[in-house]
Amino acid sequence: MIPPNQPSKSIPEENNDDFIILLDEPLDLSDEAATLPSDLLANAWKIIIVDDEPDVHRATQLALKNLHFEGKPLMFFSAYSAEAGKQLITVEHPDAALILLDVVMETNDAGLKVIQYIREELKNQQVRIILRTGHPGEAPEEAVILTYDINDYKLKVELTRQKLLTSVISALRSYRDIITIDQQRLELAHALVQLRQTQLQLEEYTHTLEKKVAERTSDLAAANRELYRLVALDSLTLIANRRHFDEYWQQQWQLLTQQRHPLSLLLIDVDHFKFYNDYYGHQAGDECLRAVAQGIQRVLNRPTDLVARYGGEEFVVVLPYTSLKGATKLADAIMTEIYRLNLVHLKSPVSDRITLSMGIFCVTPQASMTSDAPIAQADKALYQAKQAGRNRYFICDLIDIICPSQWS
Numbered sequence: 101m102i103p104p105n106q107p108s109k110s111i112p113e114e115n116n117d118d119f120i121i122l123l124d125e126p127l128d129l130s131d132e133a134a135t136l137p138s139d140l141l142a143n144a145w146k147i148i149i150v151d152d153e154p155d156v157h158r159a160t161q162l163a164l165k166n167l168h169f170e171g172k173p174l175m176f177f178s179a180y181s182a183e184a185g186k187q188l189i190t191v192e193h194p195d196a197a198l199i200l201l202d203v204v205m206e207t208n209d210a211g212l213k214v215i216q217y218i219r220e221e222l223k224n225q226q227v228r229i230i231l232r233t234g235h236p237g238e239a240p241e242e243a244v245i246l247t248y249d250i251n252d253y254k255l256k257v258e259l260t261r262q263k264l265l266t267s268v269i270s271a272l273r274s275y276r277d278i279i280t281i282d283q284q285r286l287e288l289a290h291a292l293v294q295l296r297q298t299q300l301q302l303e304e305y306t307h308t309l310e311k312k313v314a315e316r317t318s319d320l321a322a323a324n325r326e327l328y329r330l331v332a333l334d335s336l337t338l339i340a341n342r343r344h345f346d347e348y349w350q351q352q353w354q355l356l357t358q359q360r361h362p363l364s365l366l367l368i369d370v371d372h373f374k375f376y377n378d379y380y381g382h383q384a385g386d387e388c389l390r391a392v393a394q395g396i397q398r399v400l401n402r403p404t405d406l407v408a409r410y411g412g413e414e415f416v417v418v419l420p421y422t423s424l425k426g427a428t429k430l431a432d433a434i435m436t437e438i439y440r441l442n443l444v445h446l447k448s449p450v451s452d453r454i455t456l457s458m459g460i461f462c463v464t465p466q467a468s469m470t471s472d473a474p475i476a477q478a479d480k481a482l483y484q485a486k487q488a489g490r491n492r493y494f495i496c497d498l499i500d501i502i503c504p505s506q507w508s
């Protein structure tokens with residue numbers, strides 16, 4: 101590695117601060133680093149000396165021999181030309197902490213080109229560079245320090261051991277800080293990646309959770325609707341029950357009081373149903389009620405119309421936005437539908453089949469009225485229809501029954 105000894109120039113004292121590193125006598129410093137174990141190498145400050153004067157290598161190593169910085173030794177690697185220096189920093193020791201670099205070697209600006217190569221081609225911004233020259237005319241200090249990314253500029257003739265040590269330690273400290281910052285930057289980048297991953301996992305989890313909540317909410321809403329339907333349903337006839345009628349009636353009463361629209365009510369009774377039950381049995385009676393309920397249901401067209409089982413064999417029909425004329429027309433349609441069903445009733449004194457009696461009432465609700473009054477009026481009309489011989493409907497207004505009507 102080290103070429104034959106060159107002629108020496110002066111004899112320095114190793115510990116003399118004024119000692120110039122250029123030597124009088126040749127020094128036999130072998131390339132110690134080459135024989136060091138790899139773990140020690142990895143834990144040392146690597147310093148590359150690039151200089152075409154072998155004495156400079158020797159003097160430098162002698163001056164810094166046995167020096168430790170922050171508990172780690174300094175290891176030296178020598179290159180005697182700019183090209184060899186490039187090779188060392190590129191291939192063998194890209195993790196070098198410091199380069200002590202000569203300017204004039206193969207050419208007058210060979211060292212300056214090495215700086216450009218390291219910074220621009222290798223993109224190595226970490227390694228510290230101290231430029232040393234014996235020919236300041238080839239590289240004026242001010243121009244060089246402004247143009248090139250270096251840490252220090254030294255004239256070889258001025259370089260005492262103490263100045264060299266100060267310059268080297270200062271550069272190593274700077275290198276240590278850069279490495280620490282780079283390491284922290286890497287750790288930060290790693291932490292950011294982990295944070296982003298955690299964030300993504302959290303977002304995914306939140307999305308899944310929201311989806312599950314939405315599904316459960318939807319299921320719950322469907323279950324609630326079904327529950328409400330069941331609660332509102334008469335299990336025998338499968339139309340609305342009395343409870344639902346009460347709610348719906350109150351609701352429509354209030355709405356139409358505000359809107360001042362007519363509200364009609366039909367109260368319906370199956371004629372001589374007790375005779376039917378007694379003669380055909382309860383099961384047939386149940387089927388008969390179901391058929392009547394479904395028959396009435398079929399006649400109703402609008403979503404706001406409601407038929408409910410009022411109790412026993414009584415049914416009630418709520419007709420919002422319906423005049424007396426409209427309600428009467430619907431009563432006729434219901435009578436026709438049940439007649440058409442031909443539910444044979446041999447024990448009926450009024451017909452050969454199941455027939456209905458109805459009380460009809462129509463009112464435009466007002467705040468001064470009670471919501472129970474129309475039901476009582478319809479009931480009164482129903483009573484009149486029964487009294488008049490059944491199988492008919494009576495129409496009633498707030499004042500009195502208007503007229504009887506026989507259905508046959």
Ligand SMILES: [Mg+2]
Nearest residue numbers: 152202204205
């Ligand atoms: Mg030179």
